Amino acid sequence: MIYKARTESPELKLLKALKNRYPSPITNQTYYTLNKGYVGEVLFDQLIEKLTCPCLVLNDLLLQVNNQTFQVDALMILSNQIHVFEVKNLEGDYFYEKECFFPRNKPGNEISNPLLQLERATSLLRQLLQKLDFPISIQSSVIFINPKFVLYQAPMDKPILFANQLDRFIQKFNSIQTPLGKKQQQLAAKLLSLNENETPYKRLPTYQYQDLRKGITCSACHSFSVEVQHSKCICSDCGFEEKVKAAVLRSVEEFKMLFPDEKITTNRIYEWCKIIACKKKVQRILSSNYKKVGVHQWSYYE
Ligand SMILES: [Zn+2]
Structure with missing residues (x-):
């Protein structure tokens, strides 16, 4: 069950309006990147809709613990564990080497390692759950949702899932039938209450009324x-x-x-x-x- 649905972020909405009325290379590029990410997350949501196991899904959480902010693309609460998902909509050929990700055709342009992002979010979530006095095991996965993404030399010991593995992954969850109790409901409500609203204006290019179409x-x-x-x-x-x-x-x-x-x-x-x-x-x-x-x-x- 979807407990917190995903919507376009305020930043994405703003960029969409700005791109239209005041196009600039920075606005267009930022919009393109953010929108591609959002499209990937929506694709992931369609997959999550196939879940029939008792669970609560919270999308797009922005949480804080010990003065550190972290973002979770999707989080699934099951009876005895939480599953955290980092969704990536990368497309094209990449390779993995010495714990880093590189585009195959531009090996000099290393990209941010989504596994590190996921590790950080998982660790901070664990700290938050400890604070909330909610001991529960956390599993996490990076989901490469785009079927046109290829990762050469992908490490087998890392929690990575590719587009063509996702149906099987969902089916595995659907075999779980343990119902959720009050505690899981309370946890979902608590996490939702802690969710922070993102201020969309901090990363935007500056613009003025007279410049806009x-x-x-x-x-x-x-x-x-x-x-x-x-x-x-x-x-x-x-x-x-x-x-x-x-x-x-x-x-x-x-x-x-x-x-x-x-x-x-x-x-x-x-x-x-x-x-x-x-x-x-x-x-x-x-x-x-x-x-x-x-x-x-x-x-x-x-
Ligand atoms: Zn029209």
Whole structure:
């Protein structure tokens, strides 16, 4: 059972908006890397859905112990053990040598060793569980989810699983039928309560309002080729249709995410959406969906 579902991280959502409105090589590269990781994790989730054994799965945890923060892609609580997963969506040919990972075609470009990441997370989780007075054994695995990934000289004594081994791996768990007790439920609740929210702004390139492209983007294909026709926004690239109101509200939420410290005013959103010809319409949408604060030209919405 999925106890904590996975969603796009705030950082990924922000980068998606930024990539569209203010493309730069750094933004595009960071988005590409983060999104590839997320796609891999979603693939892993589809696999986890095949689990029929009694278990609780928590995705994307950011935890802290002894002043150290660690991240867990997925964690599965079974009756007598916890399984930690580090999911990697690497693609192409790599090789393993002296405890390091290298791309086969660029042997000089060593990549971070996911086994070390996993070891660190496992060790810190163990410390956390000790603190919580919850003795339980921890198993862990690095999952290479992409079927196009090859690792030459893969070490047999390390907890690595490749895409074509995963069905068998899940089946092994499904033979376990020991039900979970109260204690496991309490542990899942405790870990969830300790989960920290990531601040998405710390690693982003700086950007300013005036640099960002204005306009309503298509909800389906993210292009700016959106035109207003009566009460609908229609994308001339993909044909997607959306009610004007929904499109404006979506744009307001995007604005709020990109500029959390800015006030939402009619003028701002009118300029931000760009394609809504009538300012009154923007005002009506804002006033019927947000709380108005202040009066006259000083008013804003929250
Ligand atoms: Zn479109």
